[in-house]
Amino acid sequence: MPGLNISYRCCDKKLPLYIRHIEVEAIAGQFRQQLVDATCDRMPQETLASVDHLNVNGIPFELYLDKDNIVHDETNQPVLGICEFDPGTPDAVMVSVSPVSHMANAELVQSTLAHEFGHVVFEAPGWVVSAARGPGLFVDHTNYPYKAHRTTTPDAEHLSSQKVAAKSSNEQLRCIYFAELRANEFMGSLLVPRLQLARGIKELAPKHFVTVSDIPCSDPKFPAFTQQLAADEKFGFCFMKNLQNELAERFGVNRRFIQVRMDRYGYYIQETEWD
Structure with missing residues (x-):
């Protein structure tokens, strides 16, 4: 299918710049209107799953989706979904969503897929740009530690609430907190506008x-x-x-x-x- 084009306010690293929830709603609207007609209520899962490349804020990348296999985290525990980026394939992002099973019904699978697309829209452009920039001019490229990225959706509770970390002194925790809030708001606005x-x-x-x-x-x-x-x-x-x-x-x-x-x-x- 044709690639989706999305734009929103971002910094020079292509990371979201003070995006409020009402703006996330509008961004989800941009995404949705390129997939279904305004008269459509239910977002068909096969339509959402057909998205295979995007251009977000001028950053093009491919999207690979696996929704046929149970997803596991780093500790080999089954989880609902993952969005990840490997600098070894710097122009692609991978989304994996566990299929319908004892741990997830069809509605939960749909919600997880929409949540992961929130990470694709808001986090993936920054990952791609970071990998493309690489080390500085005088840094040895041979041993440079290129960074892989991953977000994980462990369970249904993750899709409705987040641990309070907005005021944490840990910058990484704060970034994760707001990334998950954005992904949840994107999910909600995409599936039920x-x-x-x-x-x-x-x-x-x-x-x-x-x-x-x-x-x-x-x-x-x-x-x-x-x-x-x-x-x-x-x-x-x-x-x-x-x-x-x-x-x-x-x-x-x-x-x-x-x-x-x-x-x-x-x-x-x-x-x-x-x-």
């Missing part, structure tokens, strides 16, 4: 006895108005759960994924717990 979710809610809410209304939003990260979803009958919790389950089916993710996206996009959920 804001506009498509709003469209799905509007269509399905009446079926599940959920009322949608506009309310003022004081959060500057969101539009002036957001939407309230109200299911205030005795079985309101059950109605809301059914709506989220159908949305999850529609987008090819799980219910928790939909809950996170609703929260991320500023939806206010009003429901009544049943006895």
Whole structure:
């Protein structure tokens, strides 16, 4: 398929430069619109897996994908996915995602693949540039330690939360923390975009006895108005759960994924717990 072209604010090393989550959402939109039509809700896994080369901020590279074999980390433990770069093949990045098995259902495999693509978009250009620059003019190239890079997705929890390291004095830990946050936000915005979710809610809410209304939003990260979803009958919790389950089916993710996206996009959920 044609290569994907992505651009965003970066430094001279082609690393992301103070990218906020709302910008990650827009970058995921750039990526998505080159793969599927705006009327599409579910991102077909075969479409996502067909991406084989990208040009990110003017840095072209190939992408090799393996989703047929169980992935293992450095300690030989099975993990969900890996994104890695070997300076021995400086114009290519490798993504490996474990297939459906006892440790991952189809929805988790899809989420992992989207998460790894977040690393491809935001980390890989810097890896490629770093390898291309190599040592300085007066450094012995023969024994120069070219650096390999790898990010690992060990389990499902990794796709929804990160250990608090944003204020760590360890620069490497801080970089890893923000890289994982970006990859998770990219994953969420790619698989369940804001506009498509709003469209799905509007269509399905009446079926599940959920009322949608506009309310003022004081959060500057969101539009002036957001939407309230109200299911205030005795079985309101059950109605809301059914709506989220159908949305999850529609987008090819799980219910928790939909809950996170609703929260991320500023939806206010009003429901009544049943006895």
